[in-house]
Amino acid sequence: MYEANATVIGTIATHPVKRDLANGEQVVTFRLASNSRRLDHTSGQWVDNGTLYLTISCWRRLVAGVDASLHRGDPVIAYGRLRSHEYRSKDGVERRDLEMRAITVGPDLSRCAAQVRRWSAAAPRNTAVGASAAGGVPGEDPTGAAGMATGSISGSGSAPEPVGT
Structure with missing residues (x-):
């Protein structure tokens, strides 16, 4: 192998x-x-x-x-x-x-458009990011899963709709 x-x-x-x-x-x-x-x-x-x-x-x-x-x-x-x-x-x-x-x-x-959301620098990746989390990042999506704000992929060729707004 x-x-x-x-x-x-x-x-x-x-x-x-x-x-x-x-x-x-x-x-x-x-x-x-x-x-x-x-x-x-x-x-x-x-x-x-x-x-x-x-x-x-x-x-x-x-x-x-x-x-x-x-x-x-x-x-x-x-x-x-x-x-x-x-x-x-x-x-x-x-x-x-x-x-x-x-x-x-x-x-x-x-072949698609994608909205990129970076890992939150303030929270570990294995916990949820909350709006009231200590050291939360202003403007970050508070509903992120596993310490990241999620995005979406659109195959239609147009820009994807914002997620979490």
Whole structure:
């Protein structure tokens, strides 16, 4: 099993699922579909050239951001370590799945618009940010989850509506 760093541009194909593990860690996983297109010079048309599917797993600081921001159908860019996972299915067939342990995931701004909200500098990431929190940041969204103010992604091409106003 070899590992290589790679960047994959695609669309989230399944709803991201957050799980709590027995050791206290959390992980968010989802399937990503990356479509390859090429120009057919004889017809002048763009044609699909296959789809790459891979499982993305997000750990540590990435969990809160992905869980609060990304949904099925969102266009994203994922960067991380690729590896092949080989296993035997229930019916005895050997299978291979491509997985990525993501280092970073974000919206593909060539295909959507996104409102960015930074982590609150005044609150730890594992507690909610409140308007009356000691050292709260003026103008920060007090409804942020896991110590961050949440944003949204809009695939319509227009600017997204403000969140939390």
